[in-house]
Amino acid sequence: MFENVKRTLRRSIARESLDFGDPEFLVQAELEALRDDERTIGPAGDARTKGEFRGNVFAGLSLREQLSLLPLIVGNFREMKRSYRGLDHTPTRDTIEEDELETLEARADELGVDSIGYTVVDREDILEDDVTDRSVLYQHAIVFSCPMDPEAVGEAPGYDTLETVNETYLDTGVVANKLADFLKERGFGAQADPGLGGKTNFPTLADRAGIGEYGRHGMIMTSENGITQRLGAVYTNIENLPTDSGERDDWVWEFCQQCGKCIRDCPADAIRVEPERTEGDNLSFYDRDACSEYFGANNGCAVCMSACPFNRVGYEALERNISSxxxxxxxxxxxxxxxxxxxxxxxxxxxxxxxxxxxxxxxxxxxxxxxxxxxxxxxxxxxxxxxxxxxxxxxxxxxxxxxxxxxxxxxxxxxx
Ligand code: SF4
Ligand code: SF4
Structure with missing residues (x-):
């Protein structure tokens, strides 16, 4: 770990800009312990690989801006580290009472969650990469979203957007850890997965859990906050979570077919006109290499979020308009x-x-x-x-x- 810290410092000084590289070196020991845990579920052979960060999203910001983001970055690392605590906990229960689930949802609401749903994790949903064996401990998932500031997203790319992205990632980390603690205190198994560095394909889980609908940019849009939110998850051994996702808002995809603004506005031409089926039957909405290169060189880009009518106009107004x-x-x-x-x-x-x-x-x-x-x-x-x-x-x-x-x-x- 110290070697990695030194390398990070050297790289930041050389680039005259903060550069954290891959933050997972902070949890290397925990990842190894998780990999050795016989309960873990690993990715399927044809699971989707994890996308890589390229470039340095902080480059081009003033030193003052970079330093003002530092507490959020440190906070995100802290929540990531926390998510590995207490994973050796042995669950004593696997069935939740209705009133306990209501209390869990009320707690999520207090913590600022705007939508929550439940699903089962397939091995194809678990991401694979060269550095770590990404593994989850439990097969059931609580998926949730936390709201971002739409005005700041509207400024993309730049400091304001980076700030709200990091703030919201931090929110997902705090929420995931607190909900996992809530469940562990009541005897359930729970593993938090903050939005930053997620172990599974969150949009797939969120879609299946019914908390939102896919847009053509491949992100999930919730009825509460449209595109301006970030996803997180808690994996658990609770077997009776209500996984029925209810009625779907099919009009969202129909609307997307008439819109295509994210495709036209993407500066890297990365978003596909039609999503492609890839490894593990996952959907690929955009060319990850093309996006990642532009994203890394342009403060995390997010032009597709900014341009989307689900940000500029809002979910409710669009729905009203469509139904009228x-x-x-x-x-x-x-x-x-x-x-x-x-x-x-x-x-x-x-x-x-x-x-x-x-x-x-x-x-x-x-x-x-x-x-x-x-x-x-x-x-x-x-x-x-x-x-x-x-x-x-x-x-x-x-x-x-x-x-x-x-x-x-x-x-x-x-x-x-
Ligand atoms: S983040 Fe930027 S480069 Fe990536 S898909 Fe969105 S608009 Fe395109
Ligand atoms: S910009 Fe248009 S096409 Fe793209 S996700 Fe938003 S509504 Fe759909």
Whole structure:
């Protein structure tokens, strides 16, 4: 460990910037103990490999900014280290009472969790990498999300976004450790897994647990905070957790098919038009090498989060907008012409990047809205709408609430 600390210091001095490399050297002994524990469940042979950090996300920040992030980084390392404590605990129970589960959820709520769900971990969900055997002790998972500051995410890439990302990772670490302690005190087996350095593919678990829906950028969007949240987990031996994920918000994926903004805005062209099935039947939404290179060189990027209407407009407003659209309008959208390949989303992305026009001109917008049968005077009602307009000579009209100069002024993007 001391060798690693020295290497980290040397590298930071040489680069005149904080550079922590792989923080897992801090928990090397614990990882080895975990690997030797006969109860651990390892990744499947074709499990997904862990993504690597490349570059230094702190480079380009002023020394003052770097130092002000230091307490958050240290806090994240502390929670990561804590998550390995007490793993030799022997559980005495594996069934939870209804009122205990309610108390657990109330505790999570007090700690700032915005959504929580339950699932079973498959070996394909466990990440594999060259450095460590990532292993989990228990097969049942409590998955949760903690909210980020949407305004700070909207500033991506840069200091504000890095700060809220680190703050929220810290929240997931504190929550995971406290929920694990809560369970261990009551005789259950529990292993915390903070958001930073997770052992499993969190979006897959969150999707299966029903706490949110996938966006095209591969992140989960929750009804509480859309894209602006981070995930964490607690693995446990509790066998009767309610794993029924309930009704799904299928409209989210349909909306994504009409949007594609993250794909167009990604500066590294990393997000795939269609997700690919990869090792272990996992879904791959973006090219991890391309993302990681840009991410490492540009303060953790997050442009895809910032640009997403689920951040700019919000989940509820989008849902309201979708459900208020007439069936005619839905029909019109679904009949948007396809290219020869028959791939509507491919065509839309190609078109959108080549021929966009955005207007904030009130008169023009009012006329468009009138044409579409919408009330032009109630700007606050509009989330993002995707509608076809033959009259205006555009195949799609995107209406979003803009940020400036008034918070509810719409911005209309016309796609020819
Ligand atoms: S973080 Fe940046 S580079 Fe990576 S997928 Fe998102 S927008 Fe693209
Ligand atoms: S930017 Fe658009 S396509 Fe991408 S995840 Fe958000 S809503 Fe979906």
């Amino acid at each position: 659209r007439s069936s005619d309008a839905r029909e019109t959208v679904s009949q948007t012409p396809r290219d020869d390949s028959g791939d509507a989303s491919m065509r839309q992305v190609a078109d959108l990047s080549s021929d966009l026009r955005t207007t904030t001109d009130r008169e023009e917008i009012a006329a468009i809205l009138e044409d579409l049968g919408r009330k032009p005077d109630n700007w606050a009602e509009f989330g993002t709408a995707f509608v076809a307009s033959d009259v205006w000579g555009y195949s799609e009209v995107h209406i979003a609430r803009g940020d400036d100069p008034e918070p509810h002024a719409p911005v209309v993007t016309l796609v020819r």
